Amino acid sequence: xxxxxxxxxxxxxxxxxxxxxxxxxxxxxxxxxxxxxxxxxxxxxxxxxxxxxxxxxxxxxxxxxxxxxxxxxxxxxxxxxxxxxxxxxxxxxxxxxxxxxxxxxxxxxxxxxxxxxxxxxxxxxxxxxxxxxxxxxxxxxxxxxxxxxxxxxxxxxxxxxxxxxxxxxxxxxxxxxxxxxxxxxx
Numbered sequence: 732x733x734x735x736x737x738x739x740x741x742x743x744x745x746x747x748x749x750x751x752x753x754x755x756x757x758x759x760x761x762x763x764x765x766x767x768x769x770x771x772x773x774x775x776x777x778x779x780x781x782x783x784x785x786x787x788x789x790x791x792x793x794x795x796x797x798x799x800x801x802x803x804x805x806x807x808x809x810x811x812x813x814x815x816x817x818x819x820x821x822x823x824x825x826x827x828x829x830x831x832x833x834x835x836x837x838x839x840x841x842x843x844x845x846x847x848x849x850x851x852x853x854x855x856x857x858x859x860x861x862x863x864x865x866x867x868x869x870x871x872x873x874x875x876x877x878x879x880x881x882x883x884x885x886x887x888x889x890x891x892x893x894x895x896x897x898x899x900x901x902x903x904x905x906x907x908x909x910x911x912x913x914x915x916x917x
Contacts, residue, residue, distance in 0.1 A: 741837050744796045752800035755789035755829075758782070759805025764812040777888040784900040786829030787855045791901075792908060794836045798829025802862070820873060824866030828893065831858030832901075842909035848902045855897045863889040 762782025769779040786805060790798020803826030810818060832854040839847050867886035870876045876884070 741794055741834070742796060743794065748793060748797050751789060751793045752797045752804070755785055755793075755797060755801030756804035756808060759785040759801055759825075760808025760812065763805060763809035767809060767813045767815075771888045771892060777885060777892065779892050779896070781896045781900060783825075783828065783893045783896050784904060786825060787832045787851075787858065787897050787901055788904045788908070790829040790831070790833030790858075791836055791839060791851045791854075791905065792842075793833070795830045795833030798831075798833035798836075799826040800829075802826040802829035818866075818873075820869030821866045824862035824864075824869075827862035827865060828855070828858040828897075831855070831861060842905040842912070848905060851901055851905060852898055855901055856894060859890055859893045859897060863893060 759782055762785060763778075763780050766780050766782060767778045771777045771779060782805075786798050786802030789801040803822045806822045806825035807817070810816065810821070832851055835850050835854050838850060841847060863886050867881045867889065868878075870881045870885055871878060
């Protein structure tokens with residue numbers, strides 16, 4: 732009986748992953764900065780960010796560590812470019828949005844199969860709930876918000892915007908990536 736080829740480690744972090752994390756963080760930082768002006772009315776510094784799909788995709792394609800670093804450092808760069816200062820809980824939340832989809836990275840087969848797309852989208856939603864939940868709840872002790880205000884002014888607008896952008900754009904990018912990988916012969 733032939734030995735089954737083992738899948739790469741989900742938590743591997745070598746030179747390849749460092750490069751992808753740097754590329755992802757730079758892309759997310761620039762795209763998020765460019766759309767930070769699209770503030771959601773009545774929300775507390777929450778903007779519409781189509782680029783939020785970048786950490787989700789980098790997690791799915793290259794693993795949870797790459798997804799986390801892409802979201803964390805990308806958000807840090809975006810806030811720095813925008814003059815918002817340092818908000819580590821929001822950076823953590825954005826990192827978690829890349830980490831959770833990355834937990835299924837070694838289960839992806841073609842990136843265009845319905846099961847791959849559904850799995851990636853479910854994990855992206857989990858990442859959005861956990862990540863934006865951590866960030867929004869942190870406002871209770873960081874900014875002195877009460878629970879209801881943190882949920883209404885931070886979590887709900889961030890969740891809705893990120894879910895819409897992520898769930899629409901993630902399958903498109905996955906299918907495009909699949910075509911690029913297939914064409915390159917990898």
